[in-house]
Amino acid sequence: MTTAVLDELRELFGQELAPVLRRLGERPRGAADGPAARLGEEDAGTRDAVWATLAELGAFGPHREAERVAIAELMGAALYQSPYADTVTAAALLAATGDPAYGPLLDEAARGAAAVALAVREDGLSGPARPGPLTVHREADGYAVSGRRPFTAFAADCGHLAVVGAGSDGEPVLALVPRERPGVRLTRRDDIGRGDLYAVELDRAAVSGAVHPVGALWPAVLAAARVRQAAALAGAARAAVELAAERLRSRQAFGQPLARQQAPAHRLAALAAEAATAAAFARSVAAAADRGEDVRATAAQVLYLAGDLARRAAAESVHLHGAHGMTEACDAQLFLRRAAVDSQWLGTGTELLREAAALLSDTPNPR
Amino acid sequence: MTGRHPGGLTPAEEEFRGRVRALLAEDRVRALADEIAAYPPGTEATHLPVHRWLGERGWLAPNWPQEYGGAGLGAAEAAIVTEEMTLAGIPDDVHVLSIDIVGRFLLEVGTEEQKKRHLPALAAGEEIATVLFTEPDAGSDLSALRTTARRDGDGWRLYGRKIYNMKSQYGEVALCAARTTESPVAMHGITLFLLPLRSPGVHVEPVPTLCNDRFNLVVIDGVRLTEADVLGEVDNGWALMNDLLQLERTGVDFHAKARRLLDLVTERAAATGRLADPAYALPLAALDARLRAGHAMAWQQVRNLGAGSPDPVGSAMAKWYVTEQIRPVLDLALEVCGLEAALTAWDGAAPDGGVLEAGLRMGPSHRLASGTSEVMLTLIATNALGLL
Ligand SMILES: Cc1cc2nc3c(=O)[nH]c(=O)nc-3n(C[C@H](O)[C@H](O)[C@H](O)COP(=O)(O)OP(=O)(O)OC[C@H]3O[C@@H](n4cnc5c(N)ncnc54)[C@H](O)[C@@H]3O)c2cc1C
Numbered sequence: 152m153t154t155a156v157l158d159e160l161r162e163l164f165g166q167e168l169a170p171v172l173r174r175l176g177e178r179p180r181g182a183a184d185g186p187a188a189r190l191g192e193e194d195a196g197t198r199d200a201v202w203a204t205l206a207e208l209g210a211f212g213p214h215r216e217a218e219r220v221a222i223a224e225l226m227g228a229a230l231y232q233s234p235y236a237d238t239v240t241a242a243a244l245l246a247a248t249g250d251p252a253y254g255p256l257l258d259e260a261a262r263g264a265a266a267v268a269l270a271v272r273e274d275g276l277s278g279p280a281r282p283g284p285l286t287v288h289r290e291a292d293g294y295a296v297s298g299r300r301p302f303t304a305f306a307a308d309c310g311h312l313a314v315v316g317a318g319s320d321g322e323p324v325l326a327l328v329p330r331e332r333p334g335v336r337l338t339r340r341d342d343i344g345r346g347d348l349y350a351v352e353l354d355r356a357a358v359s360g361a362v363h364p365v366g367a368l369w370p371a372v373l374a375a376a377r378v379r380q381a382a383a384l385a386g387a388a389r390a391a392v393e394l395a396a397e398r399l400r401s402r403q404a405f406g407q408p409l410a411r412q413q414a415p416a417h418r419l420a421a422l423a424a425e426a427a428t429a430a431a432f433a434r435s436v437a438a439a440a441d442r443g444e445d446v447r448a449t450a451a452q453v454l455y456l457a458g459d460l461a462r463r464a465a466a467e468s469v470h471l472h473g474a475h476g477m478t479e480a481c482d483a484q485l486f487l488r489r490a491a492v493d494s495q496w497l498g499t500g501t502e503l504l505r506e507a508a509a510l511l512s513d514t515p516n517p518r
Numbered sequence: 519m520t521g522r523h524p525g526g527l528t529p530a531e532e533e534f535r536g537r538v539r540a541l542l543a544e545d546r547v548r549a550l551a552d553e554i555a556a557y558p559p560g561t562e563a564t565h566l567p568v569h570r571w572l573g574e575r576g577w578l579a580p581n582w583p584q585e586y587g588g589a590g591l592g593a594a595e596a597a598i599v600t601e602e603m604t605l606a607g608i609p610d611d612v613h614v615l616s617i618d619i620v621g622r623f624l625l626e627v628g629t630e631e632q633k634k635r636h637l638p639a640l641a642a643g644e645e646i647a648t649v650l651f652t653e654p655d656a657g658s659d660l661s662a663l664r665t666t667a668r669r670d671g672d673g674w675r676l677y678g679r680k681i682y683n684m685k686s687q688y689g690e691v692a693l694c695a696a697r698t699t700e701s702p703v704a705m706h707g708i709t710l711f712l713l714p715l716r717s718p719g720v721h722v723e724p725v726p727t728l729c730n731d732r733f734n735l736v737v738i739d740g741v742r743l744t745e746a747d748v749l750g751e752v753d754n755g756w757a758l759m760n761d762l763l764q765l766e767r768t769g770v771d772f773h774a775k776a777r778r779l780l781d782l783v784t785e786r787a788a789a790t791g792r793l794a795d796p797a798y799a800l801p802l803a804a805l806d807a808r809l810r811a812g813h814a815m816a817w818q819q820v821r822n823l824g825a826g827s828p829d830p831v832g833s834a835m836a837k838w839y840v841t842e843q844i845r846p847v848l849d850l851a852l853e854v855c856g857l858e859a860a861l862t863a864w865d866g867a868a869p870d871g872g873v874l875e876a877g878l879r880m881g882p883s884h885r886l887a888s889g890t891s892e893v894m895l896t897l898i899a900t901n902a903l904g905l906l
Contacts, residue, residue, distance in 0.1 A: 275857030276790060301867075302857050341865040342857075343875050350867075404659035414892060459849075466845055469728075469882040473657050473890070474682035477883055478733065479726040487728070491852060491878050492860050501797050501853045
């Protein structure tokens with residue numbers, strides 16, 4: 152990816168459009184189902200336009216992880232919600248199997264013409280490192296799968312579901328399930344992030360092609376996804392801090408802008424330093440992945456740091472906006488909402504630290 | 519349930535707590551708490567029957583004299599009611615606004631006529647009083663307020679805009695701070711009025727929030743008020759606001775909110791087996807320790823109040839300390855419950871009916887409401903440490 156393309160992406164997710172993008176995935180609260188749950192026409196139009204621009208700029212194509220984290224950071228700062236992140240991860244896993252039958256779908260995904268939802272968790276309690284159980288049925292004309300995936304993002308927008316699950320021997324397997332087949336049922340969820348989250352019920356849902364064992368592939372694919380997620384969260388933390396700084400510059404109290412008060416200024420400065428550091432860490436882990444190194448431990452670590460940071464930065468941003476920060480009209484609360492979901496989407500802090508700890512003695516120090 | 523025993527209660531106080539708790543454990547109250555937790559978006563707690571049930575016994579404002587609808591008891595009993603209501607899942611905003619703030623102001627400086635007119639109805643849970651201090655350009659720096667009372671014969675006409683206030687859409691009367699005299703010193707010339715909210719010159723507009731309950735923008739357009747509507751002395755509002763707001767502040771209410779959330783997280787940890795896992799159990803124990811410490815500090819303020827010697831620095835420390843624990847409690851909720859804690863009451867499958875998710879959204883409000891963390895720290899730094 153050229154610098155020119157990155158510049159265009161920077162512009163796409165930059166100051167001008169960010170306020171629109173931040174609210175793009177928003178659904179009114181309590182509107183899990185029914186007409187209010189659907190995107191307004193204008194929002195849907197904008198969403199399609201952004202997706203088309205991403206495709207045009209080649210954001211879906213094969214990239215080095217270093218490039219992907221740069222894109223993720225920009226998207227995170229704009230709180231851009233879409234099937235992009237999970238499509239990239241699902242495509243990486245499909246590609247890693249080496250099965251040529253996935254070729255056409257992967258080509259479409261690389262052009263932005265197909266989106267794939269990633270369905271891994273069986274409940275909200277444990278993250279994707281340990282995929283939920285999946286029953287695989289051998290049918291006359293191929294395979295079918297049964298199981299539940301109650302936290303699947305953007306399932307309704309995706310033609311396929313990449314279902315990762317623990318098969319009968321407990322080892323992770325991958326099944327590609329076309330969404331519009333019998334046996335696939337989606338129910339929209341209502342969550343604090345007001346994103347587009349679905350409970351997916353699979354009842355002998357037909358699988359496209361084979362069911363692949365992915366025990367050896369999933370950890371590396373998940374690690375790369377975690378680094379991108381960490382970059383997105385670091386971007387969100389930075390943007391939440393910038394929003395608060397803007398507010399402090401414009402809000403007068405005690406005869407001067409709040410920006411002149413050292414206590415909040417220092418706190419924002421510290422968060423900005425943490426955000427920049429987390430982003431640097433994400434870039435360095437991505438570069439290591441591009442060199443073919445095992446980044447499972449460091450991916451868990453960077454996501455742990457960025458997730459914790461994104462939540463703290465969002466809370467501080469709301470706080471420094473004062474009561475205005477608690478209003479729907481203020482974007483600071485959007486960061487708070489998203490951070491609660493995004494920070495643990497690929498594992499909670501406890502899970503990430505536990506995984507990193509288990510690998511610590513095998514993880515060489517950086518030099 | 520852990521943390522419900524402050525220790526050091528007298529037998530009479532302990533007995534009082536038992537009776538309050540028994541009332542709040544009745545089926546009709548449990549049903550009401552469940553109903554409130556499941557309110558659809560846009561519906562919020564207002565004149566609640568449980569306030570009337572408490573009020574019938576003088577327990578809504580137990581520390582008020584019986585002639586005004588209280589039970590003639592002390593600060594400890596008032597703190598007990600606050601704690602028990604919150605732990606029982608009854609929202610406390612109406613109680614705090616009507617009883618702890620406006621009622622307290624009325625008791626301390628109201629005329630006999632004002633007391634008779636408002637206190638019994640407030641203590642019975644039949645009337646709601648709200649607080650109109652904050653303005654679009656005057657929050658932490660409240661002395662910058664611009665709502666003005668213009669002289670009009672033997673009274674005033676009130677003009678201004680008040681924002682971020684709660685429950686004004688349901689209130690009968692509000693405690694409203696306005697400028698009566700222009701002065702080069704911002705703190706001078708402020709007067710407190712009892713503003714009838716259901717007046718033609720009062721317009722209440724919703725300001726939707728991150729939480730289930732909305733804020734209001736109250737536009738006051740020429741409402742006529744007289745001496746009878748002044749609370750305390752004309753031009754003496756600033757001193758009253760500073761002195762009396764401190765009396766409401768013990769940290770007991772905020773502690774109870776944090777404790778309720780931590781108890782829910784602990785219950786989830788037990789139900790999922792995570793309480794047996796040190797990765798979750800140790801942080802739970804650490805936060806439990808902090809909340810117990812905060813509880814002790816808050817109750818020390820209650821005791822000071824009861825003894826007639828409130829400690830403004832201690833109160834600020836207690837409020838700051840307990841509200842700083844809420845974010846770590848919510849973080850731990852996400853660790854223990856994972857994405858399930860992110861599901862709203864409207865999802866249908868949220869654990870605890872979405873209480874944790876609502877808690878996540880309300881999280882930042884505790885460090886802002888009733889004096890922000892920075893205001894508390896400034897009070898401590900200046901009054902206790904001679905700094906700033
Ligand atoms: C849940 C809730 C309920 C409320 N209910 C009512 C109500 O019923 N009636 C009513 O009148 N008001 C109410 N308020 C408003 C509340 O009183 C104000 O939010 C508060 O006074 C702070 O003012 P502000 O929000 O304008 O913040 P600002 O004054 O704009 O401050 C913004 C941020 O800067 C910080 N800050 C300000 N000054 C300094 C400084 N000198 N040094 C360092 N940091 C500083 C603040 O702590 C805050 O974090 C409510 C607020 C909340 C959150």
